[in-house]
Amino acid sequence: MEPPHSASKRLLIAASGTGGHVFPALATAECLNDLNIEWLGVPDRLERQLVGDRYPLHLVNVEGFQSRPGLATLRVIYRLIKATLDCRRLLKRGRFDGVFTTGGYIAAPAILAARSLQLPVILHESNAIPGKVTKWFARWCDVVAVGFPEAERRLAQYPTICLGTPVRSSFRESHHLDLPIPPDVPLIAVMGGSQGAVAVNHLVRQCAPAWFELGAWVVHLTGENDPDAGSLQHPQYLALPFYDQVAALLQRANLAISRAGSGSLTELAIAQTPAILIPFPYAAEDHQFYNAVGFMEAGAARVFRQEHLSPKLLQTEVETLLKNPEHLQKMTTAMAHLAIPNSAERLAELIREKLN
Numbered sequence: 001m002e003p004p005h006s007a008s009k010r011l012l013i014a015a016s017g018t019g020g021h022v023f024p025a026l027a028t029a030e031c032l033n034d035l036n037i038e039w040l041g042v043p044d045r046l047e048r049q050l051v052g053d054r055y056p057l058h059l060v061n062v063e064g065f066q067s068r069p070g071l072a073t074l075r076v077i078y079r080l081i082k083a084t085l086d087c088r089r090l091l092k093r094g095r096f097d098g099v100f101t102t103g104g105y106i107a108a109p110a111i112l113a114a115r116s117l118q119l120p121v122i123l124h125e126s127n128a129i130p131g132k133v134t135k136w137f138a139r140w141c142d143v144v145a146v147g148f149p150e151a152e153r154r155l156a157q158y159p160t161i162c163l164g165t166p167v168r169s170s171f172r173e174s175h176h177l178d179l180p181i182p183p184d185v186p187l188i189a190v191m192g193g194s195q196g197a198v199a200v201n202h203l204v205r206q207c208a209p210a211w212f213e214l215g216a217w218v219v220h221l222t223g224e225n226d227p228d229a230g231s232l233q234h235p236q237y238l239a240l241p242f243y244d245q246v247a248a249l250l251q252r253a254n255l256a257i258s259r260a261g262s263g264s265l266t267e268l269a270i271a272q273t274p275a276i277l278i279p280f281p282y283a284a285e286d287h288q289f290y291n292a293v294g295f296m297e298a299g300a301a302r303v304f305r306q307e308h309l310s311p312k313l314l315q316t317e318v319e320t321l322l323k324n325p326e327h328l329q330k331m332t333t334a335m336a337h338l339a340i341p342n343s344a345e346r347l348a349e350l351i352r353e354k355l356n
Contacts, residue, residue, distance in 0.1 A: 009355050010094060013055070014040040014087075014101040014110035015047065020263040021102045022050050024126055024344075027166035028100065029055065031348035035355075038094065040087065040110055060086050064105040064132075080108060087113035098355045102126065103134050111137045120354045124347060125151050126165040126262035128294065129287035142354050145347055147262050148294060163347050164340030165266040168247070172270065172341055175248035179219060179238060186216040186322055189253035189273070191246070197259055198226050199306055200278055204257060205232045207315035212236045214322055219249055247271065254328060255321055257314075260292035260303070268301075269339040274331030275301040276317060278309060300334035 011032065015025030029037055038056040041047035042063075051057050060083040063076055087109045091099070098120040101107040107123065114121045123141040125134045128148040138144050138158045146152050147165035181187060188211060190204050201222050208218050217236045222229045224241045232239065243249060250256060250271035258264050260279040268275050277295065279288035295301040302317060321328055 008036070009034075009098075009352075010036045010038070010096045011351065011355065012038055012040055012091060012094070012096045012099050012110065012114075014099060014106045015104075016041045016045050016106035017104050018046060018261070018263075019050075020126060020261045021104045021106075022047050023168055023263050024124060024166040024266075025100070025102045026050060026054075027168050027344040028124075028347050028351070030169055031166075031344045032351065035352075038096075040090070040106060042106055058090055060106075060109060062105055062109055083109035084112045084116075088116055091117055091119060098122070098351070100124070100351055103131050105133060107133045108137060111140050115140045122347075122351050122354050124163075124165075125155070126266075127151065127287040128262075128290040129285045130154055131284060131287070143350065145350060147266070147343075148291065150290065150294065161350070163350070164343035165262050166344035166347055167263075167266045167270050167341075169344075170245075170247040171250075171267055173247070175245065175251055177248045177252040178245065179249075181217050181219070181238075181252070185236075186214070186254045187252055188216055188218045188318065189221075189249050189256045189258075190218060191221040191256065191258050191264065192223055197223065197278075197280070200257065200259070201226050202228070203278075203309065203311055203314055206311040207318065208232060208234070208237060210315050211318055211322070214319065216318075216322060219243070219253070221246075255318065257318075260288040260295075262291055265291055265295060266343075269295075269335050270341055272332050272336045272339070274321070274328050274335060276314070276321075277301045277303045278306050279303070281306045295335075295338065298334045298338055300331050300338055 013025050015021045039051050040058050043059050062079050062083040099110050099114040100122045101110050102124045111121050121141045124145045126147040128150040130151050143159045145161050145163045149162050152160050152162045192200050220239045221243055222239050222241055250273045253273050256273045256275040258275050260277045277292040279292050292303045296303040
């Protein structure tokens, strides 16, 4: 049997930094196994451990622009120019047919290099508020796929399509949670995104004893940078710096307490897990808050600004939900309506279309 006509196509994926950039790119790559894929990343970032041996990984030194111009800006510009030239050589030497990127500063040299060679570029923007690189470089992309309708409105002057945000294939399968938690107890999952969230961790540890009294268990993904990670000990409390079975955890959880990165929200929707969202207050252009607003308006989540959220308020909010399972069920249904489970397949098909 002959391979598909696109079997010889070569795609460079530029995705770096946080899980919000790398996970959607990996999910899309899983649906493109008929293409020859290589990866563009940055030294010492998450892609080094996530991409692993799955795809050849090429590294360039590039960083984001600071909010205020200064001497550091010259270094950023120099690195951008050098990274663009390095990427251009890579694209020519590898005879790539196009570039797919999920935004962030790695996207800038990849887009510039591809356009200089007249190669197609497909950009995915997962946040409701498009990032700076997306706003600056969308004009040089063949198409911009977005995760939120709000982003589509903000990029209306460019070829844009709302496809949702791709999620890891593990989230589209049922899993058994391999943690020692009784099957009939309420479970609260706490996660701060791929970087962890020390402020959220601190709040949760103050509230958790009251939740234990209601019979709830807590699985707390603390991240690796929390100095107080071992400060709470209780039989109904499991603190883990990292857990690679997040799909199983969210499928089992009755409620999640989470940041509002686009990747986390996508996973919550696919797993149909009601949530209390605490957007990261220092996210660029406050995009996590705007990500969360759509979930709040749909009735799938409660949203609180970190600076307005006291331990007492968080404790009471969780207690109210645990005592009213019908509210949680309505939120579960709303989460299910927000899910776009075939986002990765649709984005993969769009990429194939632009490469042919």
